Amino acid sequence: MAARHRFLLTKPTRPVGVEPLPLERRLGVDYDTAWARRYPVRLARAMLLDDVTWPIVRLGASPRVFGREHLEPLEGPVIVTANHASHLDTTLLLCCLPPRIRHHAVVGAAADYFFDRRWKAALWAFSLGAIPMERVRVNRRSADLAAALIEEGWSLVIFPEGGRSPDGWGQEFKGGAAYLAKRCGVPVVPVHLRGTRAIAPKGSSQVRPGETEVRIGTPLWATEGEDARRFAARIEAAVALLADEAETDWWSARVRAASASTPPFRGPAASPWRRAWALPSSADPSARRSEQRAVREARSWPPEVVPK
């Protein structure tokens, strides 16, 4: 019977003059990720992260984690914010967080990039626990969803830059994380990821194994009456401090922070080549290894960028 009546096998054709049913597709910010937070799915995701993804990450990125102790005293949900340079960041970050947070976290992901097709949305919701966040315009829906989840006890992993760095330097931290922290009264944990850009840079499909470092900093709470933007700037400064620490050491980073001379997170205000030139890590690890010392001695920060 199916052979004679084609419409049983393929989509039926609609007669002319009949109103079609309204399109139900819900993508982007409207994609419903609740299914991915149900227990069986969470279990599968945990197994995937711990047993499949983590060994691969360890092999390809050889991560070293500093500052885990800052997370121990925290109870309840937290908002983890990090710099963003590569698609590797989310996975690396999740794998390096303690299980309490890792297995009970959602990741804020750009709605227009990760949730534009059904299969992609399903994939990221499942494997990372992603929730769609609008990054171009302020969107009540994603903010409300995130706040609701935090209040339910979910931790949130989010990249306040809004997207990956185009040139290796950081971008301005947006106010979303700060706002949510204020609204829900939870701490923000600043994290710095180093070395992910060399492994999987933006704009290239090549993946090269490398070494990464994950630095977890002191948690921050919004102070009384501090508005979201100020708080966001404070979070950015905290990440910049961690970045400085990664390049030099804990003490000299603190000293510079105290005298407000931490190298700027967003890089020097100069032409693109000079910004690239001033990047701390070179894309060519072999050359870097052999010339690191000499280069460091010879190089100096562009003078006008170091604030007096």
Add this chain to the structure above:
Amino acid sequence: MRALVFERNLARFAASKVAAAVAGSGHGVGVGPLELLEIDPPDLPSQRWVRLAPRLSGICGSDLATLDGRSSRYFERIVSFPFVPGHEIVADATGGVFDGARVVVEPVLGCEARGIDPPCQACAGGHRGACEHLAFGDLAPGLQTGFCADTGGGWGAGLVAHESQLWAVPEGFTDEDAVMVEPTACAVHAACSAGLESGASVVVLGAGTLGLCTIASLRAFTLPGRLLAVAKHPEQRRLAAELGADLVVKPEETRRAARRLASTLALGPDGGRVERLAGGVDVVFDCVGSADSLEECLSIVRPGGEIVLVGMPGVVRLDLAPLWQREVRLRGAYAYGTELRPDGPRRTFELAFELVASAGLGRLVSAAYPLERYEEAVAHAAAAGRRGAEKIVFDLRRPARRRPGGAQEAPGPGGAKDEHGPGGAKDEHGPTGAPDHKESP
């Protein structure tokens, strides 16, 4: 009388096809439908017909295709079995206006030869090659002498021809010159009927006999700008240059040479590889007729240009997208008729006679074989280019009638060349021949 006869025998036809595919072109003859037989000479269909005794008969590319089993099934309706092949003929005539003279045969069997009156439009206009009545009239179907069961053909000791098909051989023409007239006429017709404007860039693909005659025709009867000839073998390249090509190249150099000729850009997979030209040459004459050569033509002809298919092609598989996108005209050029010249209409054969004389095309006859050694002859013709030869002919003259300065007979196992008989203006021959030769009624 002895003649090579092509029978309708499907099994042997298939066998020749296989043999040709396996052993190479020309090698299908041994197993094919062609046989050397004793047959009765053909009857004279009417008063206007004349008996001929061939002196030299050429082997043409179309004959080779037939013997290889490669010719198209299209011809089945305009060919009648059994026939004696051979349509490039210089012969001695008996009876009628040309009695006792040497003649060249214009093989197309049009309305006049078939006794059809009034003639079709083509024949009336002098374009016999386009005659509509090739399968009708007094004769069995047959587009030319050499494909018709009723007329006989050049590869036999005798045949019949209509008066209108005969052309007297001028003084000073050797037999070799005369046998080249028919192939030259094909080339002349191809050259004259192409819409070649003065100064056009022209490429001739293929420098076998037909290609070389085409080059000579283009030089004599048109005003090309630059003429590029593509020839596979060194002997062919030498002749192409002698006969008037400006530039002669090997097949693998064709596209680059055409690009320089046409001063145009090229398109290709990576930087410098040439797949086809962006512009191209004005006219390309394809004297090869294979799928590869046609593809080559399409890759070098300019948008709006013309490809003239001169030699007989087989069934080919071709991507016509370039033809469509570039608005290229693909024309066949078959046989001969009447050409429109600046000084008025002239018969193609007339022009061919002139060209053979002026360009010395008789020298293209490379070897002559007796009918008995037809397998060798066909193999030689099929491999002519590789073996440094152009036109191979059958020599049907009896020893006494050979003229000095003609083609050497290809040496047999004995090796010695045959003596040449004394030269003379005309050889005597009466209605003699083999004892079973029949008189015409």
Add this chain to the structure above:
Amino acid sequence: MSPRPGFVLEVDRSTPSTLFWHGEGFRLEKLPVGSRVLYAPEPFAALKDPDAAIRHALEHPLGDSQPLRSLLRPGMRLTIAFDDISLPLPPMRSPDVRQRVIEAVLDLAAAAGVDDVVLIAALALHRRMTDDELRHILGSRIFDAFAPHGLLWQHDAEDPSQLVHLGRTDEGEDVELNRRAVESDLLVYVNINLVAMDGGHKSVATGLASYKSLRHHHNVRTMRASKSFMDRHRSQLHTSNWRMGRLIAESGMRIFQIETTLNTDTFPAEFRFLQRREWEWSVRDRASFLAASSALDRTPPELARRIFHAVKAPHEMTSVQAGEVEAVHDRTLSMVHAQQLVHVDGQTDVLTMGLPYICPYNVNSIMNPILVACLGLGYFFNLYQGKPLVREGGVVILSHPTPWAFNPVHHPSYIDFFEQVLAETTDLLEIESKYEEAFATDPWYRHLYRTSYAYHGVHPFYMWYWCAHALEHVGRVIVVGGDRAAVRRLGFSPASTLADALEIASDVVGRDPTITHLHVPPLLIADVS
């Protein structure tokens, strides 16, 4: 142990066979007793700290020039031009000398706050380089900082909007250069001097010029009057470039020239036997030779080519000098001569040379017959000072497979030159007058030069002109082991073995000629008295 100088060996009965390069492979030939073999000097020791040497050179320039640091200021237009992939040969191991030098320059520029910086590959009419090739030359740090922002250019000599006509010298030679270079406040040129031909005013006057400029010295007459073009003071090629260079200097263009020299440590460890004298081959060297030869015999040519072109040389920097062009170049030349000069007494009847798989114009590519001629009769023949190694009317014997093969992407105009022009004639002046213009202006070649990776349409002509001096001087050229049809097309005589070649040569030089073999690479300059 200090490096030994080059010397001339006189072959006797105890001398082992001599190594001849033969394209992507080697042969051992027994030279007749009494032949001479020219061996290059051993490579000098490299600088211990090249980066420090570079920084020092930038701070202490030669000639009438200020230190680079003081020439850089914010808001200025800086252009850094550098030699293209035709140097060094074989390509160097990472980090390339140019990478070191340009990083040092950019460090100073970053410190000085110069925003408007453009890097230009000064390739004149050579082919553009691929991203990988540029990345190898410049290193990832420079490439990633400039290429994504469109600040890494390759000189385009066929874009009128990118060229500017500076004027004419006293001899009427046009000087037309890259516009960006001319209009910059400072042009820094980063050069590698592998042979004495490079550097000096030639860097800018040729490297950043257009066809209109180049044809004044890249022509038959000039090349015939350059004896040799490795010897700047007796080379019309250089005289012309120097005139142009002085015009450029007078036009107000500020050029800070940085020249470097390399030692002749040409081959990595697995091919070390190529660097050493045959009688000094250790067990290991002999084993390497045997293994390499037998492996190469069984390798298809394409694969052999790829293997060889992947070889990176352990060249190291022996000197770096910066500042004013002429002062810098004098010092550079003295270093090159110190490394490469070999004194030779008298000329010879027959000069033999084995040609390797690579010349400046086929890096990562096929060495076609025209390049074989150019390498042998152009570069190697002219590795002399004073008099040519071979006497006038003598014979040159080259050893190379000379395949009739061309890389259609890199050398499209070469194919047409070989198929069409050389098929008609090999006479230099006839070729120049009849065909050069058409090839130089052909729109397809121009398109490929500008958008693909092709040498300019006129380039094969320059390769042929490079042989001009040799072709005028020498009586006969014989190629051993080459494709017969290709060798004949070049107008040379093919021979299967060296013995056959000497037999053919006896027509010209008699039965008992003096023979000299040029054992290069590694490079040398013969100072012939």
